[in-house]
Amino acid sequence: MHIVVLTKPVPDPAAAxxxxxxxxxxxxxxxxxxxxxxxxxxxxxxxxxxxxHGGEVSLLTMAPAGxxxxxxxxxxxxxxxxxxxxxxxxxxSCVRSTVQVLAAALRDLTFDLVFAGADTSDGGGGIVxxxxxxxxxxxxxxxxxxxxxxxxSGRVQVRRITATGxxxxxxxxxxxxxxxxxxxxxxxxxxxxxxxxxxxxxxxRSLGDLGLSAEAVGGTVATTQLLGTRRPPARxxxxxxxxxxxxxxREIVAFLESRRLI
Amino acid sequence: MPAFWxxxxxxxxxxxxxxxxEAATLARSLAAAAGGDSEAAGIVVAADPGHAAEQLAVYLPxxxxxxxxxxxxxxxxxxxxxxxxxxxxDAPDAVIILGAGPDGRDVAGMLAALGGRGVLVNATGAAxxxxxxxxxxxxxxxLITTSGFTAAGGIVTxxxxxxxxxxxxxxGTVERRSAAGEPSIPLVAVLDQVAEVGAAAPxxxxxxxxxxxxxxxxxxxxDLVREIAxxxxxxxGATRAAVDSGWVPYSQQIGxxxxxxxxxxxxxxGISGAxxxxxxxxxxxxxxxxxxxxxxxxxxxxxxxxVGDLFEVGRAMLVALRARSG
Ligand SMILES: Cc1cc2nc3c(=O)[nH]c(=O)nc-3n(C[C@H](O)[C@H](O)[C@H](O)COP(=O)(O)OP(=O)(O)OC[C@H]3O[C@@H](n4cnc5c(N)ncnc54)[C@H](O)[C@@H]3O)c2cc1C
Numbered sequence: 001m002h003i004v005v006l007t008k009p010v011p012d013p014a015a016a017x018x019x020x021x022x023x024x025x026x027x028x029x030x031x032x033x034x035x036x037x038x039x040x041x042x043x044x045x046x047x048x049x050x051x052x053h054g055g056e057v058s059l060l061t062m063a064p065a066g067x068x069x070x071x072x073x074x075x076x077x078x079x080x081x082x083x084x085x086x087x088x089x090x091x092x093s094c095v096r097s098t099v100q101v102l103a104a105a106l107r108d109l110t111f112d113l114v115f116a117g118a119d120t121s122d123g124g125g126g127i128v129x130x131x132x133x134x135x136x137x138x139x140x141x142x143x144x145x146x147x148x149x150x151x152x153s154g155r156v157q158v159r160r161i162t163a164t165g166x167x168x169x170x171x172x173x174x175x176x177x178x179x180x181x182x183x184x185x186x187x188x189x190x191x192x193x194x195x196x197x198x199x200x201x202x203x204x205r206s207l208g209d210l211g212l213s214a215e216a217v218g219g220t221v222a223t224t225q226l227l228g229t230r231r232p233p234a235r236x237x238x239x240x241x242x243x244x245x246x247x248x249x250r251e252i253v254a255f256l257e258s259r260r261l262i
Numbered sequence: 263m264p265a266f267w268x269x270x271x272x273x274x275x276x277x278x279x280x281x282x283x284e285a286a287t288l289a290r291s292l293a294a295a296a297g298g299d300s301e302a303a304g305i306v307v308a309a310d311p312g313h314a315a316e317q318l319a320v321y322l323p324x325x326x327x328x329x330x331x332x333x334x335x336x337x338x339x340x341x342x343x344x345x346x347x348x349x350x351x352d353a354p355d356a357v358i359i360l361g362a363g364p365d366g367r368d369v370a371g372m373l374a375a376l377g378g379r380g381v382l383v384n385a386t387g388a389a390x391x392x393x394x395x396x397x398x399x400x401x402x403x404x405l406i407t408t409s410g411f412t413a414a415g416g417i418v419t420x421x422x423x424x425x426x427x428x429x430x431x432x433x434g435t436v437e438r439r440s441a442a443g444e445p446s447i448p449l450v451a452v453l454d455q456v457a458e459v460g461a462a463a464p465x466x467x468x469x470x471x472x473x474x475x476x477x478x479x480x481x482x483x484x485d486l487v488r489e490i491a492x493x494x495x496x497x498x499g500a501t502r503a504a505v506d507s508g509w510v511p512y513s514q515q516i517g518x519x520x521x522x523x524x525x526x527x528x529x530x531x532g533i534s535g536a537x538x539x540x541x542x543x544x545x546x547x548x549x550x551x552x553x554x555x556x557x558x559x560x561x562x563x564x565x566x567x568x569v570g571d572l573f574e575v576g577r578a579m580l581v582a583l584r585a586r587s588g
Pocket of ligand 1: 037038474475476477478500501502503504515516517518519520521531532533534535536537538539542552553554555558570571572573
């Protein structure tokens with residue numbers, strides 16, 4: 001079983017230091033970079049499946065050249081190798097370009113499954129994976145709470161979380177699955193994992209290697225553009241109430257009444 | 263002049279999803295602002311689209327209802343994307359609005375790839391001012407950006423509670439069509455649809471959310487959270503700590519890897535206010551917290567913080583609320 005996991009380096013949300021540079025693009029120097037939290041769930045799910053069925057997990061990342069450092073963290077969790085698509089022309093790419101680049105890179109890889117995280121903590125769109133599946137004509141199974149591939153029948157079953165429970169989906173492999181946190185907590189890299197990650201292969205690919213040109217994808221042909229930014233209105237000062245439980249409760253009810261919430 | 267399209271999502275019982283009524287209201291007001299011959303229209307794709315289409319026509323002058331038998335046994339997103347793409351055609355100035363939840367995102371991603379359109383995600387506002395401008399909250403709520411498309415149109419995913427649904431001046435027409443042709447993206451079979459017991463009210467759309475964290479301590483502890491939610495007419499939310507402990511289903515989790523909510527009232531019981539939780543709820547209009555630690559991070563962004571034990575304050579609050587409603 002070969003699984004490719006789409007992983008994106010993102011500014012660490014815990015550092016809360018994200019900002020835009022003067023060009024209106026994410027200032028990557030402002031924050032430490034980590035593997036996107038939702039991608040770690042996808043990677044964990046992939047590692048568990050290859051441990052059970054045999055096979056390998058590859059990472060696919062589109063990012064600036066420095067992303068190899070962050071990719072090593074994911075390799076330390078147990079992925080076998082990484083592919084980094086990096087090209088100066090990709091700075092400022094929109095969703096359409098990202099989808100085209102990832103799809104082109106996947107065309108060069110062999111896999112039974114592609115996993116993606118539900119969304120990224122920086123972009124937050126949660127739409128790239130669906131676009132990649134559409135371009136590659138792959139069956140697309142999203143919002144997964146459980147993933148059960150059957151190497152014998154060549155099919156995969158997924159529990160897709162719905163508003164009222166779940167749908168049981170089934171499709172032939174290769175297929176693309178979007179993973180959720182419900183699949184299980186990601187492991188911490190072991191010391192051995194960290195050591196071995198240093199020598200694992202990270203292959204880099206440029207746009208040219210993928211047969212794409214900067215006239216077709218990347219920052220200069222972005223479909224969206226930033227027009228302006230503003231700070232959200234500041235919240236007022238916090239009113240703090242101490243005293244008995246009854247006093248506290250009375251204060252809450254009075255506060256809700258004053259704001260016409262009850 | 264652009265056409266503003268809403269691709270409607272529906273609930274398990276075939277009724278129109280609330281987010282789509284909100285998206286339809288937005289499409290109508292954008293078309294009015296754009297003026298000229300711009301139109302607002304909706305598309306419903308389902309095995310039996312009639313009910314949702316009639317409901318959508320309350321908000322829009324024109325609705326195209328595409329009946330697709332395949333939708334009965336297959337995942338919806340592929341069919342919705344392919345059928346909607348056929349209805350909309352390749353007009354580059356089409357503006358297509360979907361919800362920012364799982365179903366809307368799936369369709370938006372596929373439509374973007376099929377038609378090479380741009381996407382602006384998680385809109386918290388949209389306006390027409392010679393062109394479409396879309397506001398988004400980014401970096402965990404620290405910044406609001408305004409963006410536009412470089413082409414005349416594109417796809418927008420809309421956050422719930424951004425727009426208040428308002429019916430149109432007159433009911434629109436419903437045009438019935440049957441799906442034609444094989445989709446180019448493979449269909450995914452739905453073998454079974456399982457309703458889980460205790461599936462709670464959807465939190466994204468709730469006006470009031472009463473949320474519990476690790477401080478609630480146990481599954482039984484959540485009975486109190488549920489009681490308060492019921493008394494206030496709200497939905498139950500939770501932190502990841504409470505979800506990971508198995509006290510509440512993941513569907514109720516709020517935050518970075520859960521849902522992003524924007525209720526009028528967020529009542530946080532035994533929640534510290536970690537950054538990953540904060541990003542999911544900080545745009546709530548009013549935040550009230552009960553926490554026994556006055557120095558927990560939530561003290562920095564709540565409007566009202568009651569320092570105390572959540573069970574004692576919670577029970578006293580139920581008494582006070584019930585006395586009030588008499
Ligand atoms: C990649 C990643 C993604 C994450 N995504 C999310 C997410 O989507 N949503 C999310 O919520 N978290 C998320 N987290 C986890 C987050 O970092 C916090 O661990 C979590 O939000 C803490 O939940 P909590 O506030 O319930 O628990 P704690 O931080 O343990 O806080 C419990 C609070 O309850 C108070 N308390 C305890 N007992 C009582 C009592 N009897 N009465 C009153 N107060 C009491 C305590 O003073 C404390 O402030 C994520 C973390 C990571 C790394």
